[in-house]
Amino acid sequence: MTPKAKFAAVWAVLLAAILAVLACVLVLVVQAIPEAERARVVASVEDPFGLGLLVFLALFALTGLVARALVRSQIEPLRRLIEGARIQLSANPSHRVELAGSAENQEVGRIVNAFAERYETLQRDVEARIHEANAGLEEERNRLAALMSELTQSVLVCNVEGRILLYNQRARQLLSGGAEGKNGSTLSGLVGLGRSVFGVIDRNLVVHALENVRYRIDQGDARPLANFVATSPNGTLIRAQMVPVFGQEREISGFVLTVEDIKRSVEMEGQRDDLLQSLTQGTRASLATIRAAVENMLAFPEMDADRRSQFTHIISDEAGKLSGLLDQKEAEYARAVKGQSRLEPMLGSDLISAVQRSVESRLDMHTNTEEVAELLWLNVDSYTLVQAITYLATRLREEIRIRDLRFRLRSEGRLAHLDLIWSGGFLSVDTILAFENDPFTAGGFASPLTLNDVVARHGGEAFYQFDRPRMTSCFRLLLPRAEAEQAWAGPTPLASRPEYYDFDLFHQPGQSHELDDRLLSDLTYTVFDSETTGLEPSAGDEIIQIGAVRILNGRLLQQEAFDHFINPRRPMSKESIKITGITPEMLATHPTADQVLPAFHRFCEDTVLVAHNAAFDMRFLQLKEASTGVRFTQPVLDTLLLSAVLHEDLQSHQLEAIAERLGINVIGRHTALGDAIVTGEAFLKMIPLLAEKGVLTLKHARDAAEKTFYARVKY
Amino acid sequence: MAKKILIADDEPNIVISLEFLMQRNGFEVKTAGDGEAALRLVTEFRPDLILLDIMLPLKSGYEVCQKIRENPDVSGMKVVMITAKGRDIEVAKGLALGADAYITKPFSTQDLLDKVKSLLSGAA
DSSP: OOOOHHHHHHHHHHHHHHHHHHHHHHHHHHHHSOOHHHHHHHHHHSSSSHHHHHHHHHHHHHHHHHHHHHHHIIHHHHHHHHHHHHHHTTTTTTTTOOOOHHHHHHHHHHHHHHHHHHHHHHHHHHHHHHHHHHHHHHHHHHHHHHHHOSSEEEEEETTTBEEEEEEHHHHHHHHHSOOOOGGGGGOOOOOTTBBBGGGGGGGGHHHHHHHHHHHHHHOOOSSOEEEEEEEEEEEEEEEEEEEEEEOOSOOEEEEEEEEEEEEHHHHHHHHHHHHHHHHHHHHHHHHHHHHHHHHHHHHHHHHHHHHHHHHHHHHHHHHHHHHHHHHHHHHHHHHHHHHHOOOOOEEEHHHHHHHHHHHHHHOEEEEEEEOOTTTEEEEEEEHHHHHHHHHHHHHHHHOOOOOOOEEEEEEEETEEEEEEESSOOOOOOOHHHHHHBBOOTTTTOOSOOOOHHHHHTTTTTTEEEOOOOOOOOOOOOOEBBBOHHHHHHHHOOOOOOSSSSSGGGGOOTTSOOGGGGBBBGGGOOOEEEEEESSSSSTTTEEEEEEEEEEEETTEEEEEEEEEOOOOOOOOOOOHHHHOOOOOHHHHHTTTTHHHHHHHHHHHTTEEEEEEHHHHHHHHHHHTTTHHHHOOOOOEEEHHHHHHHHHHHOOOOHHHHHHHHTTTTOOOOOTHHHHHHHHHHHHHHHHHHHHHHHHTBBBHOOOOOOOHHHHHHHHO | OOEEEEEESSSSHHHHHHHHHHHHTTOEEEEEESHHHHHHHHHTTOSSEEEESOOOOOOOOOOHHHHHHGGGGGGTOOOEESSOOOOHHHHHHHHTTTEEEEESSOOHHHHHHHHHHHHHHOOO
């Protein structure tokens, strides 16, 4: 019963009771008067109806006042007490009920609070125990996550339906196309917990591989795995290997995909293949001609001199062609090899030690260091660079008999100086040119590369100097330094770890069911918030920021956030600048709505949308449908309306008020992502409260929200 | 009457040797430097056997071979493919298109001669 109805009922009962008593008294009084007198007495009342009405009105007003006082002092505090106790019970044990109304009411409130106090302590105790018990498990999980993140391969673990249960940062980098936004969210290609792997790898390939694996298991293969090649969303050629994950009854419950980028290696392989093909073909053709000519000369020794000379010329000609072909193919191979190496950050001192080891193990030479800068990072292809320097040392050792070589590494601005120093042994210009431009073929090397090639590959320079007064020679390599930050991050910048796995997904059914009948606790949600240039979408106000997080299996996945600014291409209202702290200048370089909204649309595919005061955000999205071509047809839940469903007597359903009631720490309000996170946490707390009110499924929630919505509108 | 052989190869150096070899062994020889000339000579010269290089200008050896097999007038003509492509896959393709033999460069002139003679005696 609503408070109004209750009030009306109390009032009616009071009024009826008093009227009834009054009527009885009147009847008794009239009967007490002797019959003869009655007519006279009745007649003496001047206006009986007027009097009756007056009495009734007075009673009506009086009972109204009494009823209101009663409801206010007895019923309303009790209702608030009930709401408070309910919050304590199912959402926030730290919540305390308000002490109001009569002394008895207040006493009940105090007792309820005392119970909550004890309950909270008890719960904390239990939580601590559980936490302890979970710590071991958590540690193992973290170890697994850490291990995964350190792997140089990209790894994805999926359930049989292709939903991603576990992935590492590498996989995300390789398979998520496009530039990374803030918090690692991208504008295309999505690898995320609970998302379908088919969004990044062709479904047919995965299904086919899974069938292969099944077949191999049936055949009793001890290592049932399948390989396939696919194209990632950004066009990279990838090779994937699938290994099954078994459930408790040896049935396939999922699979592990290890993925590697093979675009480069395939290109290289192709190049090498072409080279080999054209080399063998050319060689075969020339050899055939030479052989035919020679065999003719042998078979017909009596041929005349002209004929003989013709054949001799053919042989010489073809032999020349053959040599030319070999030179040409070798040069092509050298070019292919040059393109192959990759530069990776390396600590300069490590490079020097590697060079020293290489030189001393190959040559009868003593090496030393003069000065090696600490923490100096270089971007190098360490293999070829060490090879080049060792080759240089070999030439010095063999041609000018140098026995002692010193190394020096210094930092000069953005460059590093890597010096090879030796006493005496002046080099002529010709010798230096030969050192720089000969392929590494001396001293056991057989590479088509030259020192100049290697230095150029590193974006550096090399030159020789002779210090006449000290009679020392110095061969200097100028190499660009790696940015410290880039260097520290290592070749693979791997950020934070957990939240990348959710093994509970193994048991999650596919989302093919009608969402309406699914339990709220089982659905996947995208909780979002947007900031705008102003409050009137119809007057041309635009979205300037969208932040979103996903909820999966009752967990808010903060690391898979969507967080993008949007260039609105229009001015912002002063209020908006004040609230958001975002200025139009900050947005100038960001993508526009027609780029960001399609990406957001992909981000929230297959999920239910949740927002606070969702109608406002949805209105902006809907107005953009025509220009962006994406429609948001997902079911939408509004935490504002849901809060009203839960606490119909409470007045404020602002996000701050809800957060406070539900015991949520508010951080970073008025950024889209910050608000989305608060909304998401509030929503998670609301799910059990809604369940107590019988709101279990998505349909229940939408119906209940609709009802309060109309109630609020009417109000 | 001497048997007739057509040599189709765009490498003049090997053509000279093969022409010399075949003439010395009593065959009547004509040569073609591209695929179209080879096809023209197939109908004009009517050779008993054609030594056909695969990588010919204008029309490839595969194409020439197919055209020969499509033409019932020259149904008895023997086709020996000669090529620098030595992979199984090319051998298979050549034989599938109707070549009687497939010889990979470099080859022994004696082997070639034996092959030619055996094909021609078989036909006779």
